[in-house]
Amino acid sequence: MVITGVGAVTPLGDARSLLARWNEGECGVFGGEAPCREFDATEHMSTKEARRMDRFTQLARVAATQAVLDAGWGSAAPYRPEQVGCIIGTGIGGIATIEDNHALLQAERAVSPLAVPLMMGNAGAAALAIHHGLRGPVYGVVAACAAGAQAVGAAMRAIQTGDALAMLAGGSEAALTPLARSAFESLGATSPSGVSRPFDARRDGFVMGEGAGVLVLEDAAAAAGRGARVLARLRGYGATCDAQHLTAPDEDGSGAAAAIDAALTDAGVSPEQIVYVNAHGTSTPLNDRAETLALKATLGVRAAAIPVSSTKSAIGHLLGAAGAVEAIATVLALCERIAPPTLGYEQSEPGLDLDYAADGPRPLHASDGQAPIALSNSFGFGGHNAVLCIQGA
């Protein structure tokens, strides 16, 4: 299973811009949120197409176009349309559309005929299928903040089972809306201070961001057959559920640990081979502690010997897009052989004693002369845990 292309729209620009700016210490959080301020849908598509999409779908559509260009696909996929599918995760779907149309209803005005096709959580996957002519397995994945990683894992399985030769997989979210903002705030999930500082003793919640990430996954033999450039190999995927609580993670991180174990087993990789962990690292008190415990439980002494960093320190929490954008960040970190830092980390907390790469980017070296291998963790409300194991090319 190979990754041949990546595309992203993030608060720090596209995929490669994100890595470059993050490594330089730039943070995309402004006023307690991380919007994609540089994104203008009409630069990328017609007015007609843009009107047919909620912002979360627009973001996915642009990320996917970047990804297929990166994969060298040209205007059409290099396989029969029935052999290519698409799975796009989201936490909420078209919530801005829901809010806008609810306002119309409250004002006793007609709700738009576009409301349903814009708000539905599978709209991102459907839009990509239409634009790229993908006629294989196409659907959305809903798993809160693990959705992006679950989508990548599900797409990997679709190729492994022979349902497809290639898949576009990722996640998208555009929930910087009054309702979503208030809802997360009421729950006490978001940061009152408006600062995303994963693993730091002062962390007080996550900072909401928006964006999308899409990866092109291809069957390794098929990709080789078309002479594709390989960015990385998707070695393993592990998915579990805490089955404990709607929002709080297992305090001991056991559900997350089970997912890490499953990903390592699926990949046939031992903890000693892991050189980097792209953590879920939300900057919430509970997650960062539980995740640290899960890494210690699964990687043993190796956990303290490798850099563990959080993309959310640079761009906040992209919710249903986070897992996909962070998988892409992991791919590019492996390509460049550089682990990005955890920005803003200053104060340690007892028990949170891994190497969070607070002092800046780190060179990555494989321990055994092979291309370096990393983990990308994603967890979500509902107790969802999804872990991807990725090896550089």
Added chain:
Amino acid sequence: MSAEATTDTVLDVVTDTLAGFGTEREQIAPAATFEQLDVDSLDLAELAQVIEERFGTQLRASDVKDVKSVGDLVDLIIARG
């Protein structure tokens, strides 16, 4: 208060609305077919809402499914008006 539905007023509203949906304004004319303009069922559903708001004329999806051109639609709206 609904506007009076004449050929001119209805054509103006249809033209403005379709242009707002992203159709090239210069291409919108009575003889232009919806196929030529790439106007589909979702556009017509949205357009029907605007027509009802402006002229008080109710159009259901079944009313417009066989309408092929801008001019035919304008005629239908006036006939219903």
